[in-house]
Amino acid sequence: MGLEGLGTVATALLALGLVAVAVALSLYERLGLQGDIGVAVVRSFVQLTAIGFVIQFVFGLENIGYVALLLAGMVAFGGWTSSRRAEGVPRAFVLATAAIGVAAVVTVGLLLLLQIVPPTARYLIPLGGMVIGNSMNTASLTMSRIRDDVSEQRLKVEAALALGATSRQAVSPILKASLRSAMIPIIDSTKTVGLVFLPGAMAGMIIGGADPLEAVRLQIVVMYMLLGSVSIAAILVGLLSYRSFFTPRHQLRASLLK
Amino acid sequence: MDGAEILKGIDVRVPEGEITCVVGPSGAGKSTLLRAVNRLIEPTEGEVYLAGTPTSEIDPLELRRRIGMVFQLPALFGETVEDAVLYGLRLRGGKKADAGELLEKVGLDPSLKERDPQDLSVGQQQRVSVARALALDPEVLLMDEPTSSLDEAARRRVEDLTQELNERSGLTILLVSHDLSQVERVADRVVLLVEGRSEGEWGKEEFLSGKVDNEKAKRFVHGELE
Numbered sequence: 275m276g277l278e279g280l281g282t283v284a285t286a287l288l289a290l291g292l293v294a295v296a297v298a299l300s301l302y303e304r305l306g307l308q309g310d311i312g313v314a315v316v317r318s319f320v321q322l323t324a325i326g327f328v329i330q331f332v333f334g335l336e337n338i339g340y341v342a343l344l345l346a347g348m349v350a351f352g353g354w355t356s357s358r359r360a361e362g363v364p365r366a367f368v369l370a371t372a373a374i375g376v377a378a379v380v381t382v383g384l385l386l387l388l389q390i391v392p393p394t395a396r397y398l399i400p401l402g403g404m405v406i407g408n409s410m411n412t413a414s415l416t417m418s419r420i421r422d423d424v425s426e427q428r429l430k431v432e433a434a435l436a437l438g439a440t441s442r443q444a445v446s447p448i449l450k451a452s453l454r455s456a457m458i459p460i461i462d463s464t465k466t467v468g469l470v471f472l473p474g475a476m477a478g479m480i481i482g483g484a485d486p487l488e489a490v491r492l493q494i495v496v497m498y499m500l501l502g503s504v505s506i507a508a509i510l511v512g513l514l515s516y517r518s519f520f521t522p523r524h525q526l527r528a529s530l531l532k
Numbered sequence: 533m534d535g536a537e538i539l540k541g542i543d544v545r546v547p548e549g550e551i552t553c554v555v556g557p558s559g560a561g562k563s564t565l566l567r568a569v570n571r572l573i574e575p576t577e578g579e580v581y582l583a584g585t586p587t588s589e590i591d592p593l594e595l596r597r598r599i600g601m602v603f604q605l606p607a608l609f610g611e612t613v614e615d616a617v618l619y620g621l622r623l624r625g626g627k628k629a630d631a632g633e634l635l636e637k638v639g640l641d642p643s644l645k646e647r648d649p650q651d652l653s654v655g656q657q658q659r660v661s662v663a664r665a666l667a668l669d670p671e672v673l674l675m676d677e678p679t680s681s682l683d684e685a686a687r688r689r690v691e692d693l694t695q696e697l698n699e700r701s702g703l704t705i706l707l708v709s710h711d712l713s714q715v716e717r718v719a720d721r722v723v724l725l726v727e728g729r730s731e732g733e734w735g736k737e738e739f740l741s742g743k744v745d746n747e748k749a750k751r752f753v754h755g756e757l758e
Contacts, residue, residue, distance in 0.1 A: 432572055433607035436674075437620035437664065438597040447609075523592045525572055 279330065283323050290315070333395050341395045345382075345402040349375045352410035360417035362530065364518040370413040373510035377409040377503040378402055384502075390495055401499065404475070408500050409507035412456045416511045419452035420445075424519050425532040432526065441520035449512050456508040464497050473497075539564055539728045542578065546672070549702040551694065553715045553736075556725035557758050562708040565725065566674045569706065570599040583671065600665030601674040605681055606649075606657035608664070613652070614645040616660055620668045634663040638693055655686025662693060673697070675707040679714065691718050712753065716740055724749050726757065 293315055300307040332340050353371025360366040382402055391397040424431060427448060434444035467473060472480075475496050479489035519530055539561045546552045554562045567573045569580055571592050580587045587595055597620070608616035614631040621629055632642030638659040649657060658678060665673060675694065679687040695718055697703045709715055715722060715736065722739040724731040724746075731748050738744060742753040751757040 429603060429605055430607045430609070432567075433601075433603055433661075434609065434619075435572060436570060436596055436601035436603075437623065437668065438593045439620075439623050440593065443623055521574065523571065523574060525574055525592070528573070 279327065280323070283319075283326065287319075329395070329399055332399065336395075338393060338395075338398075341398050341402075344399065345378065345406070346375075348403060348406045349378055352406045353413075356410045356413040356417070359414040360421065360515075362532070363417045363421050363515055364530065366417055366515070369511055369514045369518075370410070370417065373413050373507045373514065374406055374409040376510055377507040378405045380506055381405055381499045381503040385495065385499060400475070401496065404496060405499060405503040408460065409503050412460075412504045412507045413511045416452050416456045416508050417515050419455055420448060420512065420516055420519070421530075422532075423448040423451065424516070424526070428526065428531060435524055435526070439524075441517070441524045444524070445516045445519075449516055453508050453512055456512075457504060460500055460504045464501055467493070467497060539568065539575070542725075542728075542730050544723050544730050544733065546704060546706050547721065548583075548704050549698070550720040551698050551705045551707060551718055552721045552723060552733075553719035554706065554708045554723045554725060555710070555712070555715060555752065557752070558710065559727075560725040561728040562725055563676050564728075566601070566676050566706065566708055569672075569674060570596045570601055572596075572601075597668045598670055599672045599674060600668060600670035602658070602661050602665055602676065602678045604677045606654065606661040608649040608657055608660055611648060612645060613647050613649050613660055616649045617645070617663045617667055619664055629667055631663075634667055635660070637666060637697075638663045639689065653686065655682050655689060658682060658686070658690055659693060662690070662697075666697070670703075672704045672706065675705060677708050677710060680710070687714075694718050712740065724752060726752075 293311065296311055297308050299305070300311060328344065332344055350371055352374045353367050356370035356374070357363075357366035360370070363369070382398065382405060385391045385401065386393050386398075391401065424445065431444045431448075435441070463471075463473075473493055473496070476489045476493035479492060480486055519527055521527060542565065544552075544554075544565070554565060556562055564573065568575050569587075571580075571587055582590065582595070582598065590598075609619045610616045613635070617631040617634050618629060631645045635642050635644060640656060640659055640663070644652065644656070649660060652660065658681075662673075662678075678694075679690050682690060691714060694705060694707065698705055707718065709719075719736045721733060722736055723733050724739075726748050732744070732746050734744055734749070739749065740753060742750050744750060748757060
């Protein structure tokens with residue numbers, strides 16, 4: 275650990291030459307992206323190095339409690355990021371954190387229960403990170419889609435309510451559309467995996483010297499786990515967040531609409 | 533309650549079996565008044581009565597089945613016209629009704645029920661939305677500028693239908709309109725709203741003659757209040 279570890283990471287900076295291509299393209303075509311690229315390069319280096327040290331530290335502790343603590347922190351950060359993207363959705367932070375947390379606990383818990391992966395930091399942190407990251411994106415997408423659609427389709431929602439529909443019945447087409455759009459990307463990438471691209475986890479394992487079939491086994495676990503967790507997060511956040519746009523008397527909250 | 537105060541000092545009676553038109557300058561709160569009647573919005577204070585019962589004591593879902601509503605645009609649901617007409621009934625999975633019969637009630641060919649609602653003209657769609665409200669056999673029908681998106685011919689048909697429903701089955705109708713010639717064609721009574729307040733209620737002839745003891749009503753009839 276320490277300076278030696280930092281030295282290891284620093285050799286990655288040699289790959290900065292590739293970033294220069296992106297910067298050159300941005301400048302040449304006047305895309306105005308060089309500032310963003312700079313921020314992205316610095317942030318990714320700092321964040322990844324930091325989490326690398328954190329993970330290494332947690333590995334050293336050999337205590338599953340710290341792993342759980344780290345994952346809980348990631349869930350909260352994921353909930354916060356998600357709620358910032360779903361501006362205008364009441365209690366978005368609480369809803370997103372709850373949905374991401376449940377998705378992580380259920381899927382990772384099931385993997386442990388079925389003894390598909392061992393209860394070690396080496397498995398739990400990367401797998402948990404993937405579940406949390408994907409659930410976070412799903413939560414953001416689902417909440418923003420519901421927020422936008424309820425505003426855009428206000429007339430349809432009111433027409434259904436006026437016919438005696440409950441809030442749930444009136445919002446049901448919107449809920450379905452938002453769940454579909456949140457789940458389609460992960461379903462599509464699950465369909466094409468291995469044909470069009472090799473996912474990061476599997477590529478990493480193969481590069482790291484693992485047996486390709488062992489890498490495949492883990493990747494299959496990862497894909498199924500992500501399908502499950504994304505579905506859980508989408509359904510939970512959908513069912514929880516649409517309620518915020520209605521009163522208990524099945525009325526739209528007009529002040530929340532755009 | 534959300535947002536600004538839109539309605540205040542409202543005291544309006546809607547007599548059973550009549551067509552009452554709500555008129556007023558834009559932004560007067562006409563649509564808000566209609567939505568307070570079937571409780572799509574919750575009044576901060578005051579009470580709406582339906583046949584003597586405060587609507588706050590009626591379950592909102594039950595209330596909305598007893599008070600039908602037609603909007604500015606049809607907003608039909610489902611893949612066929614039949615689905616669209618029976619939407620309200622099917623929400624409860626309750627009694628069956630004949631979509632063809634309901635279509636006939638609104639002057640449409642019953643064979644249209646197999647069609648995709650989106651293939652119909654907007655005027656036809658609007659009549660389907662009336663049939664959809666009638667399917668629940670309401671005591672009162674609210675109509676929020678139901679002809680504002682229709683052309684002249686379709687507008688006349690919806691107006692005729694409105695009168696027919698009232699005359700044939702004594703349906704009580706509360707209709708928001710921004711068009712005095714429409715008021716002349718369909719109304720029995722007129723309520724004038726200005727800036728969220730009711731200025732009064734008059735018989736149609738009295739109101740349109742402009743011979744009323746209300747300055748705002750006179751100015752509105754003469755087109756001086758926008």
